Amino acid sequence: MSDGLEDIVVAQTILSDVDGQAGRLVIRGRSLDELAGRARFEDLANLLFDGFFDDLPADLTASLAATRAEVFKVMPPLDEALLALSPFDAVRALVARLADGDDLATALRLLAGPAVFLPAVLRAQAGKAPLAPTPGLGHAADLLAMLHGRKPSAAEAAALDTYLVTVSDHGLNASTFTARVIAATRAGLVSCGLGGLSALKGPLHGGAPGPVIEMLDDIGEPANARAWLEAAIDRGDRLMGFGHRIYRVRDPRADALKAAVRNLASQGGMAPGRLAFAEAVEAAALAVLKEKKPNRPLDTNVEFYTALLLEALGLPPAAFTCVFGVGRMAGYIAHAREQQATGRLIRPLSTYVGPAPRIAA
Ligand code: ACO
DSSP states (O other): OOGGGTTOOOOOOSSEEEETTTTEEEETTEEHHHHTTTSOHHHHHHHHHTTTOTTOOSOOHHHHHHHHHHHHHTOOOOOHHHHTSOHHHHHHHHHHTSOOOSSHHHHHHHHHHHHHHHHHHHHHHTTOOOOOOOTTOOHHHHHHHHHHSSOOOHHHHHHHHHHHHHTSOBTBOHHHHHHHHHHHTTOOHHHHHHHHHHHHTSTTTTTOHHHHHHHHHHHOSGGGHHHHHHHHHHTTOOOTTBOOSSOSSOOHHHHHHHHHHHHHHHTTOSOTTHHHHHHHHHHHHHHHHHHHOTTSOOOBOHHHHHHHHHHHTTOOGGGHHHHHHHHHHHHHHHHHHHHHHHOOOOOOOOOOOSOOOOOOO
């Protein structure tokens, strides 16, 4: 038995490769360095979907924009019960109402849905009316426009595009595996996407960046970092934004996002000193982890700079995991289609360690 399925290979994929020793991520033959900061989210969706839909256009930009408009038009009323939920749970409930299927139209609605629902839910929770998508904007820019009610700057749109591209796919992580298990039963893409989102929510997976902000706020200033971090480890807590099942070196996505955050900061898109403070906390955390956990190489993961980037874009921490889901949905859809095309029903075994049945006297 392998605890947590560590080191077990359960699928072949042409979608992405995570090299944990070299700290390298490849998506359909392109390294992350080549994609992050250069490709737009729509390019990544095209790259991931290539070969999985017969009617895939050469560029998804126009059809995805049209689908955002359509999804907004038929969005169910955001009632009191829905708005009482966390933004993540409210968006998941809205995604659950999309019609299921396996075709490109379903895939586009699933891709558009979270990007349209999240700003609408955040605005409604703040007592503001949801805003319709803006024709002509890309997926990332449109999400920010629907949230803030203004066209984002080029630097803001580029930062969110870099983020969505960076998190679009990452091998057989917990939520993508979940999506593939569901796909293997031949349930539709919406079911796969919903399952993926539900697995993403946990703090050991996509739920870490909100707590990264809580940690930074609690530390307050660089001089407090070491003592705060040591006390956290001594209590048995995990430092959010550090460690990874596969990476034994630095997660390459952390550097892609740090570059995007730097770019945003250089354009005045961040509170002064915020990046330098986060870098000081990161350095202290790495030193403390090295001392306290010498047997396990623990380095910065994707979630640390995710938190800074999304904060700078004006997203509240409660929405961070949902934005992750906006990007990762492209991966869930591609993996689900690949699983449907090539895979068998996934049905592993367990070893029963419970009591034996009583023998009737
Ligand atoms: N802080 C402190 N200690 C840690 C951390 C951390 N962030 N991560 C792992 N460890 C320690 C564990 O306590 C354990 O120590 P021990 O042997 O002394 O008990 C050892 O490292 C091994 O831990 P495992 O749980 O076996 O490692 P696993 O591969 O299952 O964990 C995980 C990976 C869940 C990501 C872990 O590193 C973690 O909890 N990190 C914090 C949460 C986080 O940032 N999640 C986002 C990950 S990226 C993503 O999913 C998108």
